[in-house]
Amino acid sequence: MLEVAKLNVVRGATHVLKDVSFSIAAGELAALVGANGAGKSTTLLTLSGLLKARSGSAILNSPDGPLDLLRAPPEKIVRSGVVQCPEGRQIFQSLSVAENLSMGAYTRTDAAEIKRTLDQVEVLFPILAERRSVAAGTLSGGEQMMLAMGRALLAAPKLLLLDEPSLGLAPKMVEAIFDVVARLKASGVTILLIEQNAAMALEVADRAYVLEHGRIVKSGTGTDLANSDDVRRAYLGVGGQEAI
Ligand SMILES: Nc1ncnc2c1ncn2[C@@H]1O[C@H](COP(=O)(O)OP(=O)(O)OP(=O)(O)O)[C@@H](O)[C@H]1O
Numbered sequence: 629m630l631e632v633a634k635l636n637v638v639r640g641a642t643h644v645l646k647d648v649s650f651s652i653a654a655g656e657l658a659a660l661v662g663a664n665g666a667g668k669s670t671t672l673l674t675l676s677g678l679l680k681a682r683s684g685s686a687i688l689n690s691p692d693g694p695l696d697l698l699r700a701p702p703e704k705i706v707r708s709g710v711v712q713c714p715e716g717r718q719i720f721q722s723l724s725v726a727e728n729l730s731m732g733a734y735t736r737t738d739a740a741e742i743k744r745t746l747d748q749v750e751v752l753f754p755i756l757a758e759r760r761s762v763a764a765g766t767l768s769g770g771e772q773m774m775l776a777m778g779r780a781l782l783a784a785p786k787l788l789l790l791d792e793p794s795l796g797l798a799p800k801m802v803e804a805i806f807d808v809v810a811r812l813k814a815s816g817v818t819i820l821l822i823e824q825n826a827a828m829a830l831e832v833a834d835r836a837y838v839l840e841h842g843r844i845v846k847s848g849t850g851t852d853l854a855n856s857d858d859v860r861r862a863y864l865g866v867g868g869q870e871a872i
């Protein structure tokens with residue numbers, strides 16, 4: 629579904645991504661793990677068209693034919709089904725939960741279809757139905773994450789880009805979020821999941837990539853990487869400093 633090849637991104641004076649290549653098959657959950665500053669968010673922002681790449685390609689196989697995400701405007705990228713759920717949530721604090729959700733559907737026009745997605749989102753996240761009319765800023769951190777994911781789902785994503793959905797959440801909430809991620813995958817959404825919580829990410833991932841200082845240094849199935857000595861030492865807190 630997505631083939632990223634030799635992606636290079638420079639931000640300010642920093643060469644952040646260096647020949648990054650990876651691919652995601654339709655229906656798959658791919659995880660990109662790595663430490664702070666490795667370039668994970670930069671990868672997502674580039675795929676969403678919000679950052680310019682210096683070189684490389686990111687070919688999305690869409691029903692309308694192949695689209696190079698590095699050369700398409702953000703609007704067109706969203707319309708082709710690539711939807712980002714950004715780091716730090718970025719919800720509109722003073723707007724209601726319902727208003728935040730409806731913004732996710734801005735590229736869609738079929739009201740009946742939008743209503744159907746909204747019903748699905750409220751089944752997935754009952755708390756959003758309960759809090760429909762309150763200001764989003766009054767939600768807890770975990771609830772705001774659910775709202776951000778719900779809003780992304782309202783765009784009817786084919787490829788969902790999730791940037792650290794578990795960041796800063798209590799263990800129970802982390803489990804709830806990962807449960808939803810697994811259910812989304814089961815419903816057929818292709819997912820690129822970015823996480824520092826490598827243990828949880830590798831557990832749900834079909835395929836995983838380790839990003840270090842802007843380079844992919846390891847790849848394999850989620851299970852392969854979870855069992856790899858290097859990965860266990862560096863990211864799973866096994867045989868070294870606790871990393872999670
Ligand atoms: N606006 C910017 N200008 C210049 N450099 C930046 C900018 N934003 C990020 N960087 C640098 O790019 C590198 C990668 O940052 P990025 O946000 O992609 O990392 P990350 O893997 O998402 O980290 P984290 O886990 O902390 O979110 C870092 O060295 C960072 O300092």
Ligand SMILES: [Mg+2]
Pocket residue numbers: 668669670715
């Ligand atoms: Mg980041």
